[in-house]
Amino acid sequence: MKLMKESHDKSSKKHSSREQKCTSSSKVKQNGAHSSKMKPSDVTSIDESLQVSADISKVKHISGDTDEMDVNVTVGPVERDQNDGHKKSHSSEKINKHKSRSKSSKERHNEKVQKDRTADMDIKTEDHDGCDSAADRQASPPVKIKKKKVKDEKTDEKHDTADKNHRARKKRKNESSEWDQPEKKPKKMKTNEEEEEEEEEEKKKEKMKDKKDEGTEKWKWWEEGKSSDTQKWTSLEHKGPYFPPEYEPLPSNISFKYEGKPLKLTAQTEEIATFYAKMLEHEYTTKDVFQKNFFNDWREEMTKEERKVIKSLSKCDFTEMHKYFVEKSEERKNKSKEEKQVLKEEASRLLEEYGFCLLDGHREKIGNFKLEPPGLFRGRGEHPKMGKLKKRLQPEDVIINCSADSKIPEAPKGHKWKRVQHENTVTWLVSWVENIHGRPKYIMLNPSSKLKGEKDWQKYETARKLKMSVNSIRKEYKRDWTSREMKTRQRGVALYFIDKLALRAGNEKDDESADTVGCCSLRVEHISLHKRIDGQEFVVEFDFLGKDSIRYYNKVPVEKQVFKNLRRFMEHKDPEDDLFDRITTVYLNKTLNESMPGLTAKVFRTFNASTTLQDQLRKLTTDDMTLEEKMLSYNRANRAVAILCNHQRAAPKTFEKSMQLLQEKIKKKKEQIEEARKELKGAKRAHKETPSDKSSKLVEKNEKKVQNLCEQLKKLQLQETDREENKVIALGTSKLNYLDPRITVAWCKKYQVPIEKIYNKTQRDKFAWAIDMTDDDFQF
DNA sequence: CCGATCACTTAGCATCCATCTG
């Protein structure tokens, strides 16, 4: 908690200018401006049992079953800071620098071999010996070290038996699968499923939808053996993509104005103008890069005549158009029930027609069957291509993938597909090349599909496999810290970061995208070293923009050897030079693959996330908790993972307001309790003075009332804590992508929490395999 | 071997929509 606060204070100071900006522009998120986050004091009124975990920001995260490795993360909720403050230091001048940076790193690449020799010698003379073995032990302050307790016997036993069962089952089945096959307990599952289905059926009856879905049995693909790695399907039939509606020209009374005068545009030019007009209120239309990119692309699409006239964006007036669209969307909102119903039916008809495909004889839901409509590109963060025109797709841009003997989807009238292919080694149905970066895009199946589910399952099995070898891998990379070879040292430290901090691998990027980094692409400017700070030794301070330009800010105490290495890596380098200049993600992954087949950098994220969830759940839940308390525990465990993985979100716009409302409710409740207690006292007194049946009943009644109110209060307080802690943390990403669903399912069963409390419908669909196959003794 | 390309996963934000509340 202390750490977290510090990070907060620091960053809010650092970026105070950003805050100002925030208040001045309505649409900008106001993150990090609230130092009130996660006050432990808020919890004081809550049950003691909960307080144990109140300080969730300090996630002691011990990965795997190791006794000797003290992986321990203290991740402050990283104040997010996307576009403004932090980026200021990475402003447009920087982009140029950036270019030179990549050059220099490439050059360095070429020099590597020669350099290595000399550098290695250096290392040997300077610190290869045990000069700091004693100091090393001291390096991590005891406070920060939380040795993983040896597993208690109970779990050990369980694990063992589970393992044995596992093996036994595997034998019985004699299956060819490389990864573990499901454990099935049909009895148990059935009851659960029936319940679920009943509930759902009721709902559906009321709403009369998804009839077909109900009719067809769900495909339990996980009960079949593992399918081929290369061949993804044997038959595939679908309807092709759904094209967005054609452009509807503006009514004649709405005009675009240039230099104050109405100017009629051709439909094509007008359409692009509407893209801009629609986002007039958005902050990014004020950005230089955005305007420049937009105007360039727009002019390119104009006719010669238009281009002759329209020469400056500042002379363009889109306000009338803008107003028109605002009115239109208003209209849409105010539509009557009947009209809305019609629209809804239309949408579900569309889904019915385009939303499914037939894969190996099973009807599977498609993830995104609609082609992306044209518009203006808005990358995340400070993207150099923001504002560029994303062009309208023609059938001629689109490749269809399906079986040769299936009914080939028809191209819209008068058009042809770019190509129709029958490639069963890939999972996509439709692809096209997006014009902003020239990258391919795909239409693929929904997460509930076999193709996705199986892959997901496999992912978690790989992560579980890592659990077996993580000890030796950790030993290895620690040994690398003192290697004679610079490259190996860098590898060791990078791997340590990836493991301990769950950093992403950090592939190289080109200059055509936002300047964000991961582990291997960290630059000297992204870390600072503190030999001693805030009572801790050897602290590394990270401050960089990661994926989606989400800021990662963290102060981490590290082993002395790591610290020394980092200092060495930074020597004689400019801020914009790569920190790990000798290694790449490819090299890293190659090494990892040698340690364990299938292992890559990203597996560590999955592994550490899932392990953390399991550990936290074990720590935070007890049998005697109420359902609400268990839910809070789950959310906290989930949150620990989200913090570890730095999954952030903008604080909800209405956060302050709704929080206040909740607090008022709590206050009221407290008053009510006070009142009820008084009444109870009165009743008791009355009963003492003149005991009677009636008076004793009154006492009872009042007692109950107080009790009820107290319970209600507790619920509200739990809600408050949960929401406060969740302000800028996004739980969804980890839940969906990093946490082995079987951990959750097992926990739900063990503690009798209905699975619907944790997973909504979509999530239950995605994790159907896990829900069906998992017993309460599942161990990740 | 290595950069380019391709396929697939992971990500946050916007909008939709069901439910709650006053």
Place this chain on the structure above:
DNA sequence: CAGATGGATGCTAAGTGATCGG
């Protein structure tokens, strides 16, 4: 019953890592 609210869903950008091909 309207309006607010917050979770669910839709959307598409932005990562990772395997494979391709020179």
